[in-house]
Amino acid sequence: MAVYKRGYRRYRGPLTGSWTRFMVLPRHAWGRLYQQRLVLMLTMLAMVWPLLCAGFIYLTNHVELLQGLEPEFRQFIQVDGRFFSIFMYVQAGFAVFLAALAGPGLIAPDLANNALPLYFSRPLTRWSYALARLMVLVGMLSVVTWVPGLILFGLQVGLAGGWWFWSNWTLGAGMVAGFVLWLLVLSLVAMASSAYVRWRVVAGAVSLAFFFILTGVAEMINNVFRVNWGHVIDPAWAVNQVWCALLGVAPPEGPGAVPSALALAAIMVLLAAVIERRLRPVEIVR
Amino acid sequence: MNTKPVVELENLKVRLGRREILHGISCRLGVSGTGKAVGLLGPNGAGKSTLILTLLGFLRPSAGSARILGLDCRRGMGAARSRIGYMPENDAFIGDMTAVAFLRQMAELSGLPPKAALEKAHEVLFHVGLGEARYRELRTYSYGMKQMAKLAQAIVHGPELVVLDEPTNGLDPAARRRMLKLVGEMKNEQGMSVLICSHLLRDIEQVCDEAVIMKDGAIVHQCNLEEERRSNRRFVELEVTGDDGNLRAALPEIGAEGVSEGGGRWRIVLPLGVEFEAVWALAARQNLLVRKLTHRRDTLEEIFLKAMGHLAHTPGEQLGT
Numbered sequence: 207m208a209v210y211k212r213g214y215r216r217y218r219g220p221l222t223g224s225w226t227r228f229m230v231l232p233r234h235a236w237g238r239l240y241q242q243r244l245v246l247m248l249t250m251l252a253m254v255w256p257l258l259c260a261g262f263i264y265l266t267n268h269v270e271l272l273q274g275l276e277p278e279f280r281q282f283i284q285v286d287g288r289f290f291s292i293f294m295y296v297q298a299g300f301a302v303f304l305a306a307l308a309g310p311g312l313i314a315p316d317l318a319n320n321a322l323p324l325y326f327s328r329p330l331t332r333w334s335y336a337l338a339r340l341m342v343l344v345g346m347l348s349v350v351t352w353v354p355g356l357i358l359f360g361l362q363v364g365l366a367g368g369w370w371f372w373s374n375w376t377l378g379a380g381m382v383a384g385f386v387l388w389l390l391v392l393s394l395v396a397m398a399s400s401a402y403v404r405w406r407v408v409a410g411a412v413s414l415a416f417f418f419i420l421t422g423v424a425e426m427i428n429n430v431f432r433v434n435w436g437h438v439i440d441p442a443w444a445v446n447q448v449w450c451a452l453l454g455v456a457p458p459e460g461p462g463a464v465p466s467a468l469a470l471a472a473i474m475v476l477l478a479a480v481i482e483r484r485l486r487p488v489e490i491v492r
Numbered sequence: 493m494n495t496k497p498v499v500e501l502e503n504l505k506v507r508l509g510r511r512e513i514l515h516g517i518s519c520r521l522g523v524s525g526t527g528k529a530v531g532l533l534g535p536n537g538a539g540k541s542t543l544i545l546t547l548l549g550f551l552r553p554s555a556g557s558a559r560i561l562g563l564d565c566r567r568g569m570g571a572a573r574s575r576i577g578y579m580p581e582n583d584a585f586i587g588d589m590t591a592v593a594f595l596r597q598m599a600e601l602s603g604l605p606p607k608a609a610l611e612k613a614h615e616v617l618f619h620v621g622l623g624e625a626r627y628r629e630l631r632t633y634s635y636g637m638k639q640m641a642k643l644a645q646a647i648v649h650g651p652e653l654v655v656l657d658e659p660t661n662g663l664d665p666a667a668r669r670r671m672l673k674l675v676g677e678m679k680n681e682q683g684m685s686v687l688i689c690s691h692l693l694r695d696i697e698q699v700c701d702e703a704v705i706m707k708d709g710a711i712v713h714q715c716n717l718e719e720e721r722r723s724n725r726r727f728v729e730l731e732v733t734g735d736d737g738n739l740r741a742a743l744p745e746i747g748a749e750g751v752s753e754g755g756g757r758w759r760i761v762l763p764l765g766v767e768f769e770a771v772w773a774l775a776a777r778q779n780l781l782v783r784k785l786t787h788r789r790d791t792l793e794e795i796f797l798k799a800m801g802h803l804a805h806t807p808g809e810q811l812g813t
Contacts, residue, residue, distance in 0.1 A: 214619035216650030216682045217612050221574060221603030230600040234593070320584040324645060327548050327578035327655075328601045329570050487550040 224329055231338035232345060239308050239346060248307060249350060252300035256354035259293050260361055267365035285362045286374075287453035290381050293355060294449060298388055301347045302417065308346055309396020310409030312339045317484070318404045326487040336397070336481055343393035344386075352385035380452030388445050391470060394477035395441075401484035417442055434460045438469035445470065496562055498522025498530070498653055498685045499547060503556035506539075506546050513542045515709045516556060521687070524701060524716065526652070527679045529686040531696030531717075533796060534706035540689045541581070543706070544655055547687075548578055561653055574603050577646035581657040581689075583638060587631035591617055591641055594630055595648045602649035609648075616644045620674060636667040643671065647678060653685045654678060660695050668695075675699045697792040705799040713799040717792065728768070730758040731784035732775060739778055746770040756783070 239245050265271055266283055316322055325335055359378040363371045396413045403409035420440050427436030437443045437460040444466035450456065451463035461469075497520040506514040521530045532540045545551045547560050549569035558565040563572040586594055592613045599609035617626040620640040625633070630641060639659065646654050659675065660668045676699050678684045690696055696703055697717065705713040732739075733756055743750050743760065748771070750760035760771065768785060775782050 212615065214615050214647075214682070216684070217599075217604060217608060217648075218650060219608055220605070222600070222605055224570070224603070227601060227603060230597060234597045234600075238588070315586060315588065319587050320580070320582055321586050323548075323550070323578065323580045324584050324598065325601065326550065327573060327576065328598065329573045329603065330601055331570075487548075488545055 228330060228334040228338040229341070231335070232341040235312065235339075235342040236345065239311070239342070242308075245304065245308055245346075248300065248304055249346075252297065252304070252350035253354065255293070255296045255300075256358060259289075259358050262289075263358060263362050263365060267362070285366070287377055287380075287455045290355070290359075290377055291449060291453050291455050293358065294351075294381060294384060294453075295446075297351050297355070298385075298445075300350050301389065301392055302414070304347055304350065305343060305392040305396040306410040306414045309343055309393070309413055310400045310403070310406040312342055313397055313400040313481075313484075314404050314406055314409050317401065322485065323487045332482065332485045336478075336485060339397055340390075340393050343396055344389050347389045347392065348385075351389060352382045355381045355385060377453060380449075380454075384445070384449040384452050387448060387467075387470065390474060391441050391445065394474055394481070398477045398480045401481050435465070437461060438465055439473075441470060441473055497559075498526075498528075498561060499687065500559040500562075501543075501556070502558075504543075504546065504553050504558050505555040506542055506551055507554040508542070508551070512554070513709050514539050514546070514553075517543070517709075517711055518556075519704065519711055519714055521702060521704060521714075522685050524718075526685050527683040528701040529675065529679050529688060529699050531700035531703040532687065532689040532706065533691065533693065533696055533703055533792075535691065535800070537708075538706040539709040540706055541657060542709075544657055544687070544689055548576070548655065549573070574649070575652045577649065577651035577654040577684075579642045579646040579654070579656045579659060581661060585630040585638060585641060585645075588629060590627050590629055591622055591633075591644070592626045594641070595645055598645045599648045602651075604649055612648050612650070616648045617641075620644045621670065636663055639663060639667070639671065643674065647682075647684070650682075651684065653687065656686065656688045658690055659688065660690070660692060672699050693792050693796055703792060703795070705796055707800060713795060715795060720792075720795070726762050726764070727787065728760050728762060728771065729784065729786050730760055730771060730775075730782070732756045732758070732780040732782055734778070734780040736778070736780055739774075739780070742774060742778055746774055 240249075262283070263285055266285055272283075316325070322335075326332065330338075356378065359381065395416050396409075399409045399412040399416065403412050421442060424436045424438075424440035424443065427439070428434055437447075443458075443460070447457050447460065447466040448463050448470070450458070457463070499519075499521040501517045501519050501521075504514055504517045505512060522528055532543065534540050542551065546553060546558055547565055549565050549572075552566065561572050561575055563569070565572075586597075589597070592610075595613035595616065596606075596609045599612050600606060604612060614623075614626065617623055620643055622637060622640055622644065625637060630638065633641060639662070643656070643659065646656070656675065660671050663671060672695060675686060675688070679686050679699075686699070688696065688700060701716065701718050703713075703715055703717050704711055730750070736752065736756055736758070739758065740750060740752065746766055747763040748760050748766065750758050752758055762771070771785060772782060
């Protein structure tokens with residue numbers, strides 16, 4: 207019978223599992239995000255570099271195509287930690303812009319439209335709401351970061367053979383771990399700016415400015431105090447330091463990977479605390 | 493009656509910062525069974541919304557306990573929230589979603605499988621009168637339509653208890669009637685329990701079976717409106733023209749008592765089993781022309797004013813037996 211003829215009846219059927227219910231939010235949010243032309247275009251644009259890298263991997267594994275090249279150049283073009291670090295820098299840049307584009311639309315509209323009481327009056331805690339919103343960004347950014355990275359890694363393994371995997375598996379693991387760290391930082395920054403700035407465009411600008419401002423502050427500290435530990439408060443620099451350690455690439459001069467990772471952890475804890483303060487169903491005027 | 497109450501409060505205290513908003517409230521609401529409506533009345537600042545927010549688990553009690561559908565508001569809210577629907581007072585929606593997508597998401601969050609959620613979203617939107625507008629974005633809705641969409645999201649998952657915070661606020665008379673009709677259907681046809689927070693006495697009187705009146709963070713009166721209505725069938729208001737000087741002495745003829753309020757207006761208490769016809773006949777014998785004869789209707793207003801301290805006692809109360 208047609209719905210409009212049937213009239214309303216209370217639902218009395220089975221319910222879905224309570225642990226997976228928070229995934230409803232990312233599922234609906236992804237659907238809405240990819241309806242935005244700009245997000246879709248940027249995602250497609252972010253696939254160009256992985257395609258070029260795939261071509262590069264194909265080239266390095268077909269010696270016959272490199273016959274005419276200088277031996278030094280042939281030595282230079284290899285799939286190693288440096289190759290994956292360059293791949294990661296480019297994709298990380300796309301991830302920053304995608305996070306700035308998509309992130310502000312996650313929490314800001316819920317706050318502006320007072321939708322949080324509707325969510326929290328359902329079996330959804332503040333933490334599961336935050337986790338769901340984090341999943342939206344991490345999931346979307348994964349498509350342009352570690353997923354194509356892992357495909358490239360698989361391609362190289364497929365073309366070079368099993369021996370390459372056994373001697374370079376740490377590159378794949380390091381790349382995924384490095385990307386996940388960066389995605390967490392990006393997502394938390396985007397969510398925090400979205401939680402505090404209700405206008406989407408401004409929230410996007412704030413999440414971009416966050417990185418530029420901290421880079422500037424880090425440089426200022428280094429120059430004023432004539433030190434180099436100021437870099438640890440620059441998330442981009444700190445992530446790069448961790449990536450270098452994970453991929454076995456020579457790191458830039460400054461604090462090592464461990465202090466950088468600790469600084470990133472502290473930044474993430476601060477951002478999580480900032481988000482937690484805003485995600486309340488009611489605003490209490492004390 | 494021994495039915496499990498919908499809401500049970502035991503010395504509930506709630507503090508916001510240094511201020512204590514609820515001062516040790518104890519009561520049992522919805523004891524008359526499921527499919528009943530409880531009205532929460534009180535002036536602004538009485539603590540109605542604080543009580544609702546505490547029941548929903550949004551605010552933590554500083555002392556005492558609050559149980560909703562038998563589950564503790566501090567520990568059992570995860571389980572209780574699948575069984576509760578909440579319609580907040582203020583605008584609450586996601587502007588860039590269509591009504592059907594919004595309701596589907598809300599139903600899925602409450603635990604409905606995706607297919608059932610979509611079906612119920614369509615069903616409930618037709619039910620509240622938004623069927624034709626269900627593919628429009630919510631931000632394009634009028635105020636009245638947004639109120640209906642809020643009600644729809646509160647009932648889309650078929651909750652046992654629906655909490656409505658000022659549901660008729662800002663609605664025109666036709667929309668208000670429709671909202672109250674829907675609330676009536678929710679309890680009578682769907683068997684949902686309803687907790688309505690309002691300052692509009694007529695709304696509460698029209699749809700509620702129980703009423704709780706709050707003032708300054710405390711419950712000052714609790715009554716069963718159905719019983720009040722039943723008992724008020726004995727109270728009648730009479731308005732006559734002519735010389736009514738002998739009416740008071742004549743009333744005992746039909747076993748009634750009454751007081752004159754002047755200008756031909758009387759308040760009369762009828763004994764059990766005596767109907768209006770007896771009063772008509774008595775008036776005819778006294779050569780009085782009856783201009784008005786009706787049951788007393790403004791019960792809740794009187795109860796409310798009395799609870800607020802604006803009325804010393806209910807008129808006619810001293811006559812009751």
